[in-house]
Amino acid sequence: MPHSENIEQPQSLSLVNQRPSLSASTAAEWLARDWGFQMDVRALESERDQNWMASVDGEPRLVLKVANAGEDPAVLELQQVMLARARAAGLPCPEVVHTRSCGSTASWDGNLGWVITALPGRKLADEPLPSTDLWNHLGTVLGRLAIVLAEVEHPAAHRWLQWDVVNAEEVLATYRSSIVGARRGEIADAVLAQFRDLVVPVIDDLPRSLIHNDANDHNILVQGDRVSGLIDFGDALHTVTVNELAIACSYAMLGRAEPREVAQAITRGYEAQRELSQLEREVLPVLIRTRLAMSVSISAYQQTLEPDNPYLRISEQPAWDLLERLMEETADGHD
CATH class of the missing domain: 3.90.1200.10 (Aminoglycoside phosphotransferase (APH), C-terminal lobe)
Known part of the structure; x- marks a missing residue:
């Protein structure tokens, strides 16, 4: 199949081997440091990145998303733009939670992360x-x-x-x-x-x-x-x-x-x-x-x-x- 000239193919078709590997304690510490939330965290299933559900008294509140090392930061921006537009149209999508310094992302030991609200339902x-x-x-x-x-x-x-x-x-x-x-x-x-x-x-x-x-x-x-x-x-x-x-x-x-x-x-x-x-x-x-x-x-x-x-x-x-x-x-x- 032909590809658009402005699309560069990655050397590998999979980013699985570049998935982040933070511990639960590190994820909780990061959430507290940059977003100001003291919460319990548990790992969620993921293909390329690493996601952590943050809860208070067992009630899901937030999701910390840690980007794959091979992910372009511009793709994170794309996702946040899409979420904002979808929510503005009344669609059931998460809201981006800004850091204590009003940023949309934060870094920890070379990892880039962002936080969204947890949504109800199963x-x-x-x-x-x-x-x-x-x-x-x-x-x-x-x-x-x-x-x-x-x-x-x-x-x-x-x-x-x-x-x-x-x-x-x-x-x-x-x-x-x-x-x-x-x-x-x-x-x-x-x-x-x-x-x-x-x-x-x-x-x-x-x-x-x-x-x-x-x-x-x-x-x-x-x-x-x-x-x-x-x-x-x-x-x-x-x-x-x-x-x-x-x-x-x-x-x-x-x-x-x-x-x-x-x-x-x-x-x-x-x-x-x-x-x-x-x-x-x-x-x-x-x-x-x-x-x-x-x-x-x-x-x-x-x-x-x-x-x-x-x-x-x-x-x-x-x-x-x-x-x-x-x-x-x-x-x-x-x-």
């Missing part, structure tokens, strides 16, 4: 029986976010990222050798072939804008039939707009009895805010499968770097199961 991944109303509201939130972010321009948004769908060919090909099992390899190859045949020829015709780019079921908080939080903007970038919807659908469909009905409900909510073009509707199913294939391929590679990190396997088996089902249904003429 992860969508922990919701046993999400309702159709919840799926619809998720789509509504993402559709509204698409409208808000379409007006945001930031130089850090134009970057190379392995989670960007426009890099799917390169990512899937690079990590193909990390996939274990003949059947899984066949599925990954078939998804890549579909992406090349159906998306690559039209990808330059698809609308592009700044998107969250990681609305998975661990980055969405819910309360009842409502989305109460959209968190972790660390993968945000300027790319194919409809892929925001594809990402959300791909993870929401995991483990569901009727995954296509889930995707349809989310899409209805999204289109109530931002109507899709005919081309976007045509490529959406392929983008959903492509995201799933990228997820399991990247996970397979990252497990070779960190075999003991459970977060890297969190959606692996359900994703393979869903991919196989979707590919079989596609072969039968259902898409």
